Amino acid sequence: MGTTxxxxxxxxxxxxxxxxxxxxxxVTSSTLxxxxxxSAGYVExxxxxxxxxxxxxxxxxxxxxxxxxxxALDSYHLDPSSVDLLICASAVAVxxxxxxxIHILRAARLSSGVAGFDIxxxxxxxxxxxxxxxxxxxxxxxxxxxxxxxxxASRGIDWQDEESSLIFGDGAACAIVERGDGRSGILATxxxxxxxxxxxxxxxxxxxxxxxxxxxxxxxxLFHMQGKPLFRMASEKVEAFFTRLLNKSELALADIxxxxxxxxxxxxxxxxxxxxxVPESALIDIYRHYGNQVAAxxxxxxxxxxxxxRVMPGKPLMLIGTAAGLTxxxxxxxx
Amino acid sequence: MGTTxxxxxxxxxxxxxxxxxxxxxxVTSSTLxxxxxxSAGYVExxxxxxxxxxxxxxxxxxxxxxxxxxxALDSYHLDPSSVDLLICASAVAVxxxxxxxIHILRAARLSSGVAGFDIxxxxxxxxxxxxxxxxxxxxxxxxxxxxxxxxxASRGIDWQDEESSLIFGDGAACAIVERGDGRSGILATxxxxxxxxxxxxxxxxxxxxxxxxxxxxxxxxLFHMQGKPLFRMASEKVEAFFTRLLNKSELALADIxxxxxxxxxxxxxxxxxxxxxVPESALIDIYRHYGNQVAAxxxxxxxxxxxxxRVMPGKPLMLIGTAAGLTxxxxxxxx
Numbered sequence: 001m002g003t004t005x006x007x008x009x010x011x012x013x014x015x016x017x018x019x020x021x022x023x024x025x026x027v028t029s030s031t032l033x034x035x036x037x038x039s040a041g042y043v044e045x046x047x048x049x050x051x052x053x054x055x056x057x058x059x060x061x062x063x064x065x066x067x068x069x070x071x072a073l074d075s076y077h078l079d080p081s082s083v084d085l086l087i088c089a090s091a092v093a094v095x096x097x098x099x100x101x102i103h104i105l106r107a108a109r110l111s112s113g114v115a116g117f118d119i120x121x122x123x124x125x126x127x128x129x130x131x132x133x134x135x136x137x138x139x140x141x142x143x144x145x146x147x148x149x150x151x152x153a154s155r156g157i158d159w160q161d162e163e164s165s166l167i168f169g170d171g172a173a174c175a176i177v178e179r180g181d182g183r184s185g186i187l188a189t190x191x192x193x194x195x196x197x198x199x200x201x202x203x204x205x206x207x208x209x210x211x212x213x214x215x216x217x218x219x220x221x222l223f224h225m226q227g228k229p230l231f232r233m234a235s236e237k238v239e240a241f242f243t244r245l246l247n248k249s250e251l252a253l254a255d256i257x258x259x260x261x262x263x264x265x266x267x268x269x270x271x272x273x274x275x276x277x278v279p280e281s282a283l284i285d286i287y288r289h290y291g292n293q294v295a296a297x298x299x300x301x302x303x304x305x306x307x308x309x310r311v312m313p314g315k316p317l318m319l320i321g322t323a324a325g326l327t328x329x330x331x332x333x334x335x
Numbered sequence: 336m337g338t339t340x341x342x343x344x345x346x347x348x349x350x351x352x353x354x355x356x357x358x359x360x361x362v363t364s365s366t367l368x369x370x371x372x373x374s375a376g377y378v379e380x381x382x383x384x385x386x387x388x389x390x391x392x393x394x395x396x397x398x399x400x401x402x403x404x405x406x407a408l409d410s411y412h413l414d415p416s417s418v419d420l421l422i423c424a425s426a427v428a429v430x431x432x433x434x435x436x437i438h439i440l441r442a443a444r445l446s447s448g449v450a451g452f453d454i455x456x457x458x459x460x461x462x463x464x465x466x467x468x469x470x471x472x473x474x475x476x477x478x479x480x481x482x483x484x485x486x487x488a489s490r491g492i493d494w495q496d497e498e499s500s501l502i503f504g505d506g507a508a509c510a511i512v513e514r515g516d517g518r519s520g521i522l523a524t525x526x527x528x529x530x531x532x533x534x535x536x537x538x539x540x541x542x543x544x545x546x547x548x549x550x551x552x553x554x555x556x557l558f559h560m561q562g563k564p565l566f567r568m569a570s571e572k573v574e575a576f577f578t579r580l581l582n583k584s585e586l587a588l589a590d591i592x593x594x595x596x597x598x599x600x601x602x603x604x605x606x607x608x609x610x611x612x613v614p615e616s617a618l619i620d621i622y623r624h625y626g627n628q629v630a631a632x633x634x635x636x637x638x639x640x641x642x643x644x645r646v647m648p649g650k651p652l653m654l655i656g657t658a659a660g661l662t663x664x665x666x667x668x669x670x
Binding site for chain 2 (some may be wrong): 058
C-alpha cells in the first residue's frame with residue numbers, strides 16, 4: 001500500500017462548496033411514540049433516531065433542492081451564473097417527465113439556458129454523479145458543476161410497516177465542484193449492481209411498470225422494504241466490496257482520514273464500525289439527527305464533514321453506500 | 336471555419352456497435368383511422384406516420400431495453416461480460432425506485448456486479464449519456480460502456496388528445512462505445528434547459544409532485560402536450576441554438592456529413608430541412624416508420640445511420656434534439 005503523499009488522482013475534481021436544506025417540521029421519535037401508540041422511548045430505541053424532518057404533503061422536492069443549492073452558493077459567495085451544469089442526483093424524481101433538474105432550475109430561479117440532467121442510482125446517486133462530474137470536468141466540457149440530491153421519503157412511507165416507517169427523513173444537499181489543480185481528485189470508484197435484490201427495496205409505481213394501463217394498486221406508491229433480507233444481502237456483499245474498493249485505491253483503511261457513508265440505518269452504521277472496522281474518529285454518522293434521507297444522506301453527511309474541517313486537503317476521503325437495487329457504490333478521493 | 340481534417344476531438348469516444356428493439360405490434364395509421372373513427376388516410380396525413388409500434392399493456396420496458404442491448408452485442412460479436420458500465424438513458428423510468436439500469440441488467444441476464452446508473456434529460460437523454468460516457472472513458476474509469484434508451488410512450492398516450500395520441504411509438508435502442516484511439520470523439524456539446532417550458536410537455540405523476548399523499552388524478556399518468564406553444568418555443572430557440580452548437584464545433588453546416596435529429600414530429604423534421612437548411616442527403620429521418628419514440632428516437636436513428644454506412648470514419652456527425660423541459664441538446668462528433 002502506498003503512502004498518501006505518493007498518490008496522484010486518476011480524475012481531478014475539487015469540492016469547493018456544500019449546502020443543505022431541511023423541511024421545517026422536525027419529527028421527534030417521542031412524537032412518533034404518541035402518534036403510533038407506542039410506549040415512551042420505543043421509536044428512538046427501535047430506530048436509533050432522535051429526530052428526522054418530514055415535509056408537508058404540499059411541499060416541493062424541487063424547492064427543497066433549490067434551497068440546498070442556494071445555501072451552497074451563498075455560503076461560499078459563488079455567483080449562481082457561474083454554475084454551467086446542474087446535475088440532480090436524487091433517488092425519486094419530481095415527476096415522470098421532464099427530468100428533475102428542470103424543476104430544480106425553475107425553483108432556484110437560475111438563468112435559463114444552463115445545462116443539466118438527472119443521474120439516478122437510487123441512494124448512491126451522489127457517488128455516480130460525482131464520478132460523472134469528474135469525467136466532464138476533465139474533458140473540459142464544464143467548469144463548475146452543482147450536484148443536488150433531494151428526497152422526500154416521507155411521501156412514500158408505509159405507516160403499516162413499522163421497520164421502514166421509523167427510519168426515513170426528508171432533506172436536500174448540494175455539492176459544487178470544479179476541476180481544481182489536479183492535486184485533489186478520485187483515486188478509485190467502485191459501483192456494483194446486484195439486480196437479484198431489486199425487489200428488496202422499491203417503489204413500484206412511477207413509471208411504465210405500474211400505472212393505470214399496466215395495473216396499479218394504492219400500495220405501489222409506497223416504499224416496500226424487506227428489511228432483514230436487504231440488510232443480510234447488503235452486509236454479505238459489503239465486506240468484499242469494501243476490500244475491492246480499498247485495493248483499487250491502493251490504500252489501507254488506516255490511510256482513510258474520513259469515511260462518509262450512506263446513513264441507511266442504525267444497523268448499517270454499526271456494521272461499518274464493527275465488521276468493516278471503520279474507526280469512530282473517521283466515521284461521519286449523522287443518522288441520529290436526520291434518519292435515512294435516501295439519496296440526500298451522503299451529500300448531507302459530506303456537508304457535515306466539509307463544514308467541520310473533516311474534509312482535509314491532501315487526505316483520503318471515502319464515500320460509500322449500499323442502496324436499493326441492490327447497488328453498492330464507493331469512492332476514494334484525495335480531498 | 337476549419338476543415339474537418341484539422342480537427343482533434345476534445346473527448347475521445349468511438350461508437351463500436353448499435354442495436355434496436357421494437358414491440359411486436361405494428362400499428363398502421365389506417366388502423367388508427369378505424370379505431371378513432373376517422374376517414375381513410377386522415378391519421379397518416381395528420382401525423383406524417385405510416386406506422387409505429389405499440390407494446391401491450393403487460394409488456395416490460397426493461398425487457399425491450401435488454402433486447403436492444405443484446406441486438407447490439409450479438410450483431411458485433413461482443414462478449415456481454417466486456418461491458419463494464421450500463422447507462423440507461425430513457426425519458427420515463429420503469430418505476431420510481433430503484434433505477435431502470437437495475438431492471439435492464441436483470442432482464443438482460445448480464446452478470447451481477449456490473450456498474451450502472453440512469454441518466455435523464457427527457458427525449459435527449461441519449462446525448463447527455465454520450466457526453467457522460469466520453470468523460471468516463473477518458474478518465475479511464477470504464478473501458479466499454481453500453482447506453483440503452485427504451486421508452487413505452489403508448490402507456491401514457493391520452494387518446495382524448497388527438498395531436499399527441501397519433502405521433503408516439505415505442506422502442507428501444509442501444510449504442511456501445513469505447514474510448515478508441517483518439518481520432519474519433521466529441522468536437523462540441525451544447526445542452527440548454529429552459530424550465531419556463533416545463534409544463535408544455537409532461538407526465539405529472541411518477542414522483543413526489545403527484546401521488547396519493549400529494550394529490551393525484553387519473554390524467555396525471557398521461558402525456559400532456561401543448562403542441563402549438565411547445566413547437567413555437569422550440570422552433571424559436573432552435574435556430575440560435577444550432578448556430579451556437581456549430582460555432583462551438585468550429586464547423587459549418589456544410590461540413591456535417593450526417594445529422595441525427597430527435598424524431599419529434601413531422602413539423603420538427605420539416606423545420607430541420609427548411610429553417611435550419613439541413614440537406615436531405617445529411618438528414619436521418621425515420622419518423623414515418625417509427626413515430627416519436629421519446630428518448631429511444633435518437634439512438635434508433637443513430638442505429639439506422641450506423642448500419643447504413645452513414646456514420647463515416649473521420650466525418651462529422653451531429654446529434655440534435657429539442658425535448659420536454661424544454662431542453663435543447665446537440666453534439667458534433669468526428670465519427
